[in-house]
Amino acid sequence: MKNSLDESKPIFLQIREQLEDAIINESIKPGERVPSTNEFANYYQINPATAAKGINALVAEEILFKRRGVGMFVTEDAKEILIKKRKQTFYENYMLPLKAEAKKLRISLEELREMIDKGGYE
Structure with a gap:
């Protein structure tokens, strides 16, 4: 706790x-x-x-x-249920706004992928 x-x-x-x-x-x-x-x-x-x-x-x-x-x-x-739920929440809270902003800025899908890869993901 x-x-x-x-x-x-x-x-x-x-x-x-x-x-x-x-x-x-x-x-x-x-x-x-x-x-x-x-x-x-x-x-x-x-x-x-x-x-x-x-x-x-x-x-x-x-x-x-x-x-x-x-x-x-x-x-x-329990763990699988929680991960599935959190992935959906992640998508709604982060990916949808990210995609909307990228669209406004005319960032292509390829550019967006490059940006994500650039940050490093271990």
């Missing part, structure tokens, strides 16, 4: 993103238990309902599942 929360973004979104990042970078693996709403609440000194809102959103997307009386766990397909 991060040491502190960012005041510019809703807390439940930050908790959700922390869990998503941990699943994508495999610090939490499929089948592993995630921190509970109470653990998040105690750690960040927040209302458990706030933490639950972030966690429940991941349950609704089948990223997490609940084992009654035990806790929340990562589904087998």
Whole structure:
């Protein structure tokens, strides 16, 4: 868990993103238990309902599942679901505006590819 929360973004979104990042970078693996709403609440000194809102959103997307009386766990397909979702978000937030601006500036597809390659991608 991060040491502190960012005041510019809703807390439940930050908790959700922390869990998503941990699943994508495999610090939490499929089948592993995630921190509970109470653990998040105690750690960040927040209302458990706030933490639950972030966690429940991941349950609704089948990223997490609940084992009654035990806790929340990562589904087998969680990482793939998250990567697919984030790729779509990346496309919408970055690629579409990039393409629109390139069109305004009359940058050809070839020039755009050269610009991307120029930046280096490892």
